[in-house]
Amino acid sequence: MVNAARYYPQLLSIMGSTLRFLPTFAAMRQLLVEGYVGEVQVCDVRVYGPSLLDQSYGWTCEDLMGGGGLHTVGSAIIDLLSYLTGTRAQRVHGLLRTFVQQNDTIRGIRRVTSDDFCFFQMLMGPCSSGVCCTVTLNFNMPGSFLHEVMVVGSAGRLVARGTELYGQRNNSKSEELLLGDGDWAGPDAKDIPLPHLRGLGAMVKALRQSFQAHQERRLWARGPVATAPTFEDGLYIQTVVEAIKRSSCSGEWECVEVMSKEPDPNHNLCEALQRNKN
């Protein structure tokens, strides 16, 4: 898919990242580039909320089908942190847990295999002066929702709480509100957290602008969707997710090595057959 997207650059191919389009994170990135926090040292992300499982058994319960906190929310955070810091994860360490393996509707012989608690660390950029990222995702907290992204640097810090952006410089005595909640004209969707809902709205708006710029809407303008993650970014995100899962099994730091050439499908088939034999 990455190769196909490269081959047809006139076709729009972006990942559906909602958080990059949220004004909060666009402003955060701008302030980071302008040096508000100085040299970035630590990023700390926490997302807490109720269970991600569907009412009945389905893909959300299965790790292999893309369910769980790491796949659903973690991948958006991995993308966001590389967008904010402008670097990529070199090494990761993770811990996945499924605390609730059965509930009122998923029981009997069925068990949830997707994670409801996920913690991972990423070391970004060059080893000597890298950024430490810690991400905690906990979906065993019904009745609450918290979405906090904090970036701490040598000269100050920025914190996005939900869709609001706060900042404090080291020489200042208190936090300042840098970007308020604004007016949300869109619909209220109970199931989608506000940062993702608003980000989605902003992304759709950007897509409209991108196509409206051209007659008959058969071409698109790069400008409005310039910040969107590419398929290359998508491959990077997937590679980090896989490395975190590997680390949770091995207990060790895992290197993030993004695939640079297309895998041999025959080789994969052989491996799968081998695995089945063992």
Added chain:
Amino acid sequence: MVNAARYYPQLLSIMGSTLRFLPTFAAMRQLLVEGYVGEVQVCDVRVYGPSLLDQSYGWTCEDLMGGGGLHTVGSAIIDLLSYLTGTRAQRVHGLLRTFVQQNDTIRGIRRVTSDDFCFFQMLMGPCSSGVCCTVTLNFNMPGSFLHEVMVVGSAGRLVARGTELYGQRNNSKSEELLLGDGDWAGPDAKDIPLPHLRGLGAMVKALRQSFQAHQERRLWARGPVATAPTFEDGLYIQTVVEAIKRSSCSGEWECVEVMSKEPDPNHNLCEALQRNKN
């Protein structure tokens, strides 16, 4: 020292743990025992604040002399979490960083070696049904102080923010204040965070009560200081701290194995000589 304390039980030997004596954590432990959160799954602790370094160069700058976030604050948190959960860490994983190695007063050939950012994870209790603890200590945040201890369980959660205790059960829609700030009659000390200052006050009060119970104050009553950590607990804390430091070097999970017999001093001397040779 542990053996000496065991040998003279009539002499009072407790560790100076201030947090166990803080009413907030005494109430938290009580609620955990009563099953407020159900089965404990995750503990999440965050302590953020300004630099722990002294104005001039001294022990606070040196890791080997006991400086840094892990030694100063981390050890109190390790003790607190074993007090709250009633279990001990089996395996730990840690990451220590010194982001600020030189400042206005510590410069030239001198460098800070103690950590100003410390992150560690502890797996407590039996492997199959253990508790995951994540602890983030960041002392690169001048102008702010945050001390948050959260315990998430199968039926609800408890959060101590500073000296206040909040709770929410899974079937409840909002958080409730379980223990307010109360009246603090003691002096205000700018350099000591409120939870530690108040805990210290409570500990000194408990010591007074313990000795006042007896004539001439030459004996002491166990009751008021029953919750204080013993020297055995101190050895456990030190063992966890060492394991976290080992893990930060190795990058791997390290087992916590508390020493059960006195080390041979000659053996240690030999090792030290060996190290000097290399």
